[in-house]
Amino acid sequence: MRNAFAAELLEQAGLHENLVFLSGDIGNRMFDSYKEKFGERFFNCGIAEANMTGVAAGLALSGMRPVTYTITPFNTARCYEQIKIDVCYNNVPVIIVGVGGGLSYASLGATHQSLDEIAFMKNLPNMNVFCPGDAMEVRACLREALRLNEPVYIRLGKKNEPVYNEEIPLLTAGKMHRHKKGEKICLVSTGNILPVAYDCLDLLAEQNLSTELVSCFSVKPLDEGYLEEAFEKFDLVISIEEHGVGGLSSAILDVVHDKGLDVKKYLKVHTGDQFYSYSGGQQNARVQAGLEANQIIKRVLDRLS
């Protein structure tokens, strides 16, 4: 995903002459082409994310379109108050990009994992929260973020994730992106867990359960209309996210409550309320968290029986 982001950034910098890229001292070599072409709009802000976020707000207040970039927890939790006040309260179009969302950096330990930030980013007034499911969606999310004149948070995975979209889709904030139509079950996946959702799709097909799969790239604003219809139409709506309590599941439960939907039709799959240490890598961490497709399907079948 991060390479797709770098490629799209390069393209968009050519289209938006006020785009400014701020890096928190990461992305070694990844942005070389950007620097070569748009060096006057590249700034390494050092390991000082709070200042970087304030700088971005100041740039946006002065007519620029800043994009900040570093590892997810450092670009969200570390500088949360700057995001809240300088970006969201001032309501300026800063794009905050976190690389290594969820358990992407599982082997680096809980310091580098990010299983909480969807929750606290979506709770900020004026903020949009985008979690693309593959490299194509990453590119589409950056385009949509630049189209909006508002604060946007984009949560990336790491690199070499499978790509499911054949081309760059047109993604619109507040709309689900459907990957497959189905009749019985609805899988709502957000962000980099999409490959697991695809594995679930295969396993459910083996059980002759017709399943719909959507990438909920836009956690905020959330596609409430789609969810209302889904809770009507399907026997079961399952949300899957590489994130703990308070993320997509909480956003969906708000809709369930507000619209009076049937909560018995809902199954949430997330990483729970814990840190993941000694996990050894993303795949192992997912198993620890119960996020592996077989584990999820077992819960689905239990629920259906």
Place this chain on the structure above:
Amino acid sequence: MDKVKVLERTAAEVRGRILEVSHRNRIPHLASSMSCVDLLVVLYGEQMKYRSDEPLWDQRDRFILSKGHAASALYTVLSKYVFFPDEALDTHGKPGSRLEEHPSRNCVPGVEVATGTLGHGLPVANGMALAAKIKNESYHTYVILGDGECNEGTIWEGAMFAAGHKLGNLTVFVDFNKWQATDRSCDVLHLECLCEKFKAFGWNVCRVNGNSIRSILEGLQTKFDNDKPTAFIADTTKGAGISFAEDDNNWHYRIPSEEEVAQGTKELGL
């Protein structure tokens, strides 16, 4: 009247209005406001280019009151320099008023950044100054920081950034009144040697008397290295201009009585 006298008179009038509104509307942070009045009056009365009838004029110099709790001083000075009518000050802090105890973006013409949480103003100002450099625009960015505010790590992150990116179009005033909310700022944390600190961070540094219009004006005439941001360490007195509030930290929160307003007004020669 010469320029200094005019500005001194304006500063006295601003202080009188702050005192009166603080009493009537029960607005705290009186002493924090008083200590930076002269800096604000020099900025708006002499130093900055702006159009009060066109507050978002794109060539305007930018200003951020990073110590947002001195909002009364900012609102009163903006009103004095006709960004909005004086009557609006009477609503300060009242339900529905846009003049809250800490300023929000565009709450009134002339305020373009929300402050109140300390340590935010310098990084945002860095962004404004950086935008001017990218766009090759000539506006200058000014910030007033509190000395207590310099406890915040973001001030020093921001100081490194400004020097690292050669923001010669950025000027900071530290309102060095030697107090923070509950104690002397040099006793709470090791805040001594502010000049040396900024110098070591790669800034131009100039020490002025921040409650002397003449001293501030003289300081601003200094020839500095254009590739460096500039910090004025402005020695001030918390509560400056109101004898009973001067250097008495109870006035961080205290509200003046009617008698105190009368006494203060008299002392200010109004």
